Amino acid sequence: MRAVVLLSGGLDSYTAAAIAKRQRFTLFALTIHYGQRHAREIDAARAVARALGIERHLEMDLDLRAIGGSSLTSDLDVPRGRDLDAETIPSTYVPARNTIFLSLAVGWAEVLGAHDIVIGVNALDYSGYPDCRPEFIAAFERVANLGTRDGVEGARFRIHTPLISLGKADIIRRGAELGLDYGLTHSCYDPQANGRPCGACDSCRLRAKGFREAGMPDPLLLR
């Protein structure tokens, strides 16, 4: 059975895709060039797609800098050293990003005859992002089923979120069991000119905390 997986190049979407592959889905990966500051993650998405043996990897251009409103898609500074437990929504939130990405995934899935979409959202570490929460995913699933030909003709679209209730350390442990090479991934929101992670943004710090708690070294930092 075919599934469309949103593949960013980060470790979450890599792990989510690997879990779906283990469930015997044939994977079609979708990566969006949205004008993200960390466009380096696209290279990582390609490497991850190769490692996973993806059936097809579609890259689409959609420049969300035209909209802006996020430190990932505008000149706003990416926060460093922020309190990760703060309940505010950080400036790295990209307005409606997961809604946009899931919409594209559903459109492509329909053309492929697929009704399964996989997304590596995580409500525990990213509770600040509204579009990573289970109630959003459930509401979007309903949209997919009401707003498509296949949906109204009786197919049932499902949005799979295998990581939604896992912490970063659990995700990393699961990936290690699956033999994933996290050295292929990229997490940093605001990499240095040489491509190395900054070490101070939320994404770097959540990653470091995850590897530390999982009791494993981050292969990216060993290179």
Next chain:
Amino acid sequence: MRAVVLLSGGLDSYTAAAIAKRQRFTLFALTIHYGQRHAREIDAARAVARALGIERHLEMDLDLRAIGGSSLTSDLDVPRGRDLDAETIPSTYVPARNTIFLSLAVGWAEVLGAHDIVIGVNALDYSGYPDCRPEFIAAFERVANLGTRDGVEGARFRIHTPLISLGKADIIRRGAELGLDYGLTHSCYDPQANGRPCGACDSCRLRAKGFREAGMPDPLLLR
């Protein structure tokens, strides 16, 4: 108050925008270049935006030909002379198009501090398109409110569909009351090389039927 209006260049979105303007919204128009066969409608969208005195007109590129699956975005033939009352979904359906477009509109709206989105969907003439039906719009509104910062922080996004239960003739009459110049619009799915409407696709025929029933000439055909 600001509203984002999805403006295609057709007569429905022009009328929907004009109704929102009459309701004293300051309009921000969003037009998507999605690789549609009838890219000519983009010129119409620009003309309509000028006529409406839109505050800002944002054009975004998102090439849905990469996904395909529609006669508007692939080499499939656009149907001509189809039974307009048939209950099947025509090949001009573009997978998840309104979900994608509404997602982009919500993202932009959030950046603008707007929570009102206007879309010219019409469930009567376009009942074949699942993403023009009221239950889809209601479900999407819920997604907008659950998947955005403003939504979870208490703002209330609304998707306005002023035409949803109107027939084409009613829409045209309403536009005439508002003094709209439908000669600026473009409806044909598959225009001739000189830009003239084909006269035989669903969109041309619904338009012709609408003007006929409204008892008015179509200014586009008088040019």
